[in-house]
Amino acid sequence: xxxxxxxxxxxxxxxxxxxxxxxxxxxxxxxxxxxxxxxxxxxxxxxxxxxxxxxxxxxxxxxxxxxxxxxxxxxxxxxxxxxxxxxxxxxxxxxxxxxxxxxxxxxxxxxxxxxxxxxxxxxxxxxxxxxxxxxxxxxxxxxxxxxxxxxxxxxxxxxxxxxxxxxxxxxxxxxxx
Amino acid sequence: xxxxxxxxxxxxxxxxxxxxxxxxxxxxxxxxxxxxxxxxxxxxxxxxxxxxxxxxxxxxxxxxxxxxxxxxxxxxxxxxxxxxxxxxxxxxxxxxxxxxxxxxxxxxxxxxxxxxxxxxxxxxxxxxxxxxxxxxxxxxxxxxxxxxxx
Numbered sequence: 001x002x003x004x005x006x007x008x009x010x011x012x013x014x015x016x017x018x019x020x021x022x023x024x025x026x027x028x029x030x031x032x033x034x035x036x037x038x039x040x041x042x043x044x045x046x047x048x049x050x051x052x053x054x055x056x057x058x059x060x061x062x063x064x065x066x067x068x069x070x071x072x073x074x075x076x077x078x079x080x081x082x083x084x085x086x087x088x089x090x091x092x093x094x095x096x097x098x099x100x101x102x103x104x105x106x107x108x109x110x111x112x113x114x115x116x117x118x119x120x121x122x123x124x125x126x127x128x129x130x131x132x133x134x135x136x137x138x139x140x141x142x143x144x145x146x147x148x149x150x151x152x153x154x155x156x157x158x159x160x161x162x163x164x165x166x167x168x169x170x171x172x173x174x175x176x177x
Numbered sequence: 178x179x180x181x182x183x184x185x186x187x188x189x190x191x192x193x194x195x196x197x198x199x200x201x202x203x204x205x206x207x208x209x210x211x212x213x214x215x216x217x218x219x220x221x222x223x224x225x226x227x228x229x230x231x232x233x234x235x236x237x238x239x240x241x242x243x244x245x246x247x248x249x250x251x252x253x254x255x256x257x258x259x260x261x262x263x264x265x266x267x268x269x270x271x272x273x274x275x276x277x278x279x280x281x282x283x284x285x286x287x288x289x290x291x292x293x294x295x296x297x298x299x300x301x302x303x304x305x306x307x308x309x310x311x312x313x314x315x316x317x318x319x320x321x322x323x324x325x326x327x
Contacts, residue, residue, distance in 0.1 A: 016218065018215060019217075025207065030199055034179050055207075059218070062221065099264070109190070113193075113195075114195070117194075128191065132197045
């Protein structure tokens with residue numbers, strides 16, 4: 001089953017095959033966690049959001065007309081779930097009048113890198129997370145983003161160049177680190 | 178600084194800064210956490226969703242424009258139905274339906290109904306019809322009106 005193409009698994013899952021669906025989940029779990037992580041900045045929350053996205057996908061799977069575009073469709077569901085979380089977080093913050101839990105214990109370098117990542121566009125940040133998460137092939141990342149591997153390489157290079165620039169502006173460079 | 182240096186330097190930094198270890202999907206735990214959704218997937222395969230069973234309905238449910246168009250068609254259909262009911266109601270008031278004899282055609286109620294339906298023309302037409310039944314030239318409209326006013 002692990003070798004089956006997405007479209008065959010989606011077809012079987014849409015006919016009620018639970019194992020095919022869980023295989024799809026297993027295949028795209030790292031990618032969905034990476035996407036949610038890039039938006040929320042919280043790994044544990046990202047895992048919850050990815051699982052919530054699978055639940056929504058299970059309900060809506062029969063509405064998917066292009067079975068071969070499952071990965072991109074799932075990624076869109078995952079982004080929507082993460083956006084819902086972001087909106088509710090903002091609401092809580094505005095009610096309480098203070099930011100969510102701080103990260104004061106983390107070292108300054110890591111904080112600067114995360115700050116630089118936050119300065120990237122949402123799509124560039126998502127790409128960096130997808131690339132650096134373990135367990136994902138370029139082919140899977142291409143399927144999730146709906147772009148060619150060549151385009152993926154180009155975008156990744158630009159994102160990293162911007163990231164390096166932001167860090168240098170903040171006083172970090174390879175000599176100091 | 179060249180791009181290769183950037184790559185190595187950054188790759189290391191990013192890996193240090195964010196937890197990028199591979200997340201493992203636990204299918205059993207997920208099923209326990211989302212039993213309703215999983216059941217919907219497994220059981221839904223056996224029976225098609227309601228909308229899919231009806232071809233037109235499934236098309237309507239997919240598109241927002243189709244939904245609006247379907248709503249408009251429903252409103253027009255209901256409007257036509259109501260108009261038809263009103264028309265039938267008016268037809269019940271026509272003398273042909275209930276005033277069978279010339280005497281009934283020229284009662285004040287019957288003449289009023291005819292006037293309401295089509296004004297003086299309808300009134301005259303009804304009188305003519307009554308006159309035709311009784312014999313041409315026997316009655317004029319003036320005679321009928323005079324007669325009914327006593």
